[in-house]
Amino acid sequence: MISSQSSQSPELRIVVVGSTGSGKTTLAAQLAQEFAIPHIELDALYWGTNWTEPPREEFRQRVQAALTDFSWVTDGNYRKAQDIIWAKATDLVWLDYSLLLIWRRLFKRAVRRIYHQEELWQGNRESWRGQFFSRDSLFIYAYTSRKRLHQTYPVLLSQPEYAHLRLHRLHTPGENKFLLQTLNG
DSSP, X not given: OOOOOOTTSOOOEEEEEESTTSSHHHHHHHHHHHHTOOEEEHHHHHOOGGGOOOOHHHHHHHHHHHTOSSSEEEEOOOTTTHHHHHHHOSEXXXXXXXXXXXXXXXXXXXXXXXXXXXXXXXXXXXXXXXXXXXXXXXXXXHHHHHHHHHHHHHHHHTSGGGTTOEEEEESSGGGHHHHHHHHXX
């Protein structure tokens, strides 16, 4: 493992994006630990009890308030606050993994969460019906969101307001070690 940066290191504000189930939160937590910086989980800022969604401006205010530290790492694709996050970020890590890998990870995660009744954000839990027998299944969402990201991210990343971002597009989990080396500079 690469040693963490000292408190005198340059600012590092990383946003980890990718399809649902790609491992955004896991990688963001690892990066936060590696660099001893806060991990801001956007799902935790977004979801209310019983999977309720906040009004757009309320969510944007929560995100703005959470991003006040000198350095941080966050995870998620929330378009509602993307402009705020990307404008402040120094690095964007895009987990652009194969759909087969994503579905395999989603399956393992869903079974674990459902079987152990893991509490997510604000007391929410996943269910067999919701994950496997619903239009709102994350498996369907993974397919559609991955397709959408492939269409929109190249266009967004070519815009001048995001030219400052250092892009790290990972195609396999094995590239994570190279990411750490790159971020350590």
